[in-house]
Amino acid sequence: MKLLAPAKINLSLDIVGRRSDGYHLLRMVMQSISLYDTVSLTKTGSGPLKVCCNKPDIPCGDENTVMRAARAFWSETGIAAESGLLFQVDKNIPAQSGLGGGSTDAAAALKLLNCWFGAGLSEAQLCQIGLSVGADVPFCLRGGTALAEGIGEKLQPVFPLPHCWIVVCRPTEGCSTGKVYSSFDACGLSPKLYTDGLLKALCSGKIREIGRHLGNSFEVSCPFGNIVKIREKMISCDSLGACMTGSGSAVYGLFDDREKALQCCEKLSGKYPFAVLCEPVSSKQQESGGVGCQPQ
Secondary structure (H helix, E strand, O other): OEEEEEEEEEEEEEEEEEOOOOOEEEEEEEEEEEEEEEEEEEEOOOOOOEEEEOOOOOOOOOOOHHHHHHHHHHHHHOOOOOOOEEEEEEOOOOOOOOOOHHHHHHHHHHHHHHHHOOOOOOHHHHHHHHHOOOOOHHHHHHOOEEEEEEOOOEEEEOOOOOOOEEEEEEOOOOOOHHHHHHHHHHHOOOOOOOHHHHHHHHHHOOHHHHHHOOEEHHHHOOOOHHHHHHHHHHHHOOOOEEEEOOOOOOEEEEEOOHHHHHHHHHHHHOOOOEEEEEOEEOHHHHHOOOOOOEOO
16 A cells, blocks of 8 residues: 655744643644655565665664554554564655655554554544654644644644645755754744734635745744745745745745746756745545555
């Protein structure tokens, strides 16, 4: 079996508080996009579960999110782990980019295991298991456009992002999530809040209005000057709005004109190692249309 695992971007990201255990409280709007990893599950013979990846720099041991998701699935369901299973992860989503690559791979693994073992778990049950792997996994299980609160686990659907073209660019440098949070705390600033304005813009259904309300509280703490340069280049290419996603370091821009988006992508790809043209993915598209559980 195999699944396409879509990346995500943050249309907004507000830091609104901190829990007693040190976790930051967030309020943000997340969006699935048509940049995919592929996660496959096969039977290879005998022995313990293995995870393989086409990228040699991705660890495939106990720290891998797919491995953690599988172990959480078996622990929570009481289903005995089958011997000889292999997860193959073919990555297109760059690491340390704020695009949710590890989380979406874990979400795909949970869906595949649910199908493979005929467990019949609901989406809510899968989300509960996924939360033990990472705060973004529940969103990656549901997809589409959603308001996320708490540490990211409290989700509710919102008006979808209208069709548009999305240019995503990642500079050479990645961003460590832990370091970005620490830098934010060290700034001692009261962050500007973007989510309420973004939600109103989504209600309007106007992509230009949405572009004007993109925003990310982490941008003040991420130290890479290339993030600013990429955003400025996107704006100079007539992007309707540009913003860093998650804790970085990828930046995206929204366009209502495909040719302008292509031209922007070409200019960025000549200077930075990763630049792609994407579209929004709805939750319905994620459930069908090639992003579902399919036999190989």
